[in-house]
Amino acid sequence: MDQDVELRHLRYFVAVAEELHFGRAALRLHLAQPPLSQQIRKLEEILGYALFTRTSRSVALTTAGEAFLQSARRTLRNVQRDLEEARSIGRGEVGSLHVGFIGSGMLATLPAIFRAYIEAYPLVTLRLHESFTAKVIDGLKEGTLDAGILRDGDPVDAFDVITLFSEPFVAVLPANHPRARQKTISPAHLRDEPFVYYPRSAGTRAFEKPLTIFEAHGFRPHIVQEASHWLTILRLVGAGLGVTVAPACVAGISSPDVVCLPLRDVKVVSNIELACLAGESRPIVQRFAQIARSARNIAELVIS
Template identity: 60%
Template sequence: MERDELNIPRALELRHLRYFVAVAEELHFGRAARRLNLAQPPLSQQIRQLEDLVGCALLVRTSRSVQLTPAGAAFLDRARRTLRNVQDDVQEARSIARGARGVLRIGFAGSAILTVLPGLLGRYRAQEPNVELNLRESFTAQVVDGLLSGALDAGIVRDMEPVPGLHAHVIASEPFVVVLPADHPEAGRASVPVTVLRDRPFVYYPRSAGARAYEKPLSVCEAAGFRPVASQEASQWLTILRLVGAGLGVSLAPACVAGVAPANVVCLPLQGVSLESELQVVRRADDRRPLVRSFEALALEG
């Protein structure tokens, strides 16, 4: 079989990948053929040709079912990624032809807007004036999902755990602070121990925001011998601050939230705690597009 220097069969074409993805998702040749507006015999022939080119079975066919082999399951993920990247490249080329230089879809954890993100976006806009920025605020976990699915190109996340297929780099860090209502007995102190949160109602964001982002602040409490249980949950820090101010509980937060705290809330430094919250720039490991890499490089400059 003739292969190029990257060991990729030269006869392998994008249509093979499209056909395979359709069959793998439908697990039925008839439905896949209808989806592709193709007759079933040619589709079956193309899948057999693909398996010959790859050099192994990707599907197990019986008279009643179609199933992916382990190799087929792995190949499906890569086929989707290849098709997505080609689509992105075509869209970028069309944007360049229109006088633009592409669209950069950036997801970010909401609290990032209180730190380095506005400055980063301003510098990127000045450096790449023809790139269209598409910004999407969400949780860290949702940004990760968007990157893995191809819905996002880059992200600014908080305290993300390592994820296969993604590259993340720390771009800023900040301490955690205790969030108390202004009438709390300890509110007038310059700093407080984390134990002031013990046995108090706790206001916090949901675990679905990201497992590591959720657990990291709580580890400060656990080191002091207790673990808060959230009595109230909210998805935005402004909401959490308002609930604390209304007397519904206390919280732990990255220091940046102090900048938006209302008058009836105080954010106090923690005594004897060195653990910090980290902001990270993240992208897909296989994404080599210049507009993504330039955003990452700018973020790393600080």
């Protein structure tokens, strides 16, 4: 018969136990007194023990009733907590979120996005995975990542991709380069320069897009050295191994042995993008996407 006990029986019992008066308990529960009395009697029948002693003047808990009151309160609290947890999960306010991101994004929009997200959803465990654009895309395909921050990602039909932020490319030269004192530089002036560049494995579009800047001037850069991180690339340029082209944000980690020059008459830009699976419906991912999209409206993140 235990399965016949319902949450309403517990709520009715707790109200009567706390009021020790059926009339006041009925008012509190917005019930008529006779149905309340009937439900308490049904609960006692299910339990097989009286929960109250009743006289014409008073109502008191029996020993079994006193013990059951603690259990009933605990059960109702647990149910309420479970309901709130389910609602929070439904709203995307708790759980774990795995986000892959490209390291150069940390020089632009990402710190503000991550900060805004953890402030808005402090109960979510945010798991961050730094990698190349191509690897982030692989993680999304494999399901090990819930969302990805890309730079000039290759198109994938299964993804929804939006641009969060765009920035120009700059030329990076050794500080002792003959053209280092210029305010700007034409891509054509780098025709005969050796280039330090990142590998194609980082992502085909990310690799090829900057090179189109030079192809428009009739040449493709001669890449003499590859490196996987912008800090390494800048140090190699500073050491005189060559020049490079980079998103403007890398100027934030440049050292005195290099200069970053705007490229003249170049309209090609680098895009930082948010990628999720097409039709993503999980609230926890949707909430992150909303905050990431808001980065486009934060003036302090714009690099001109």
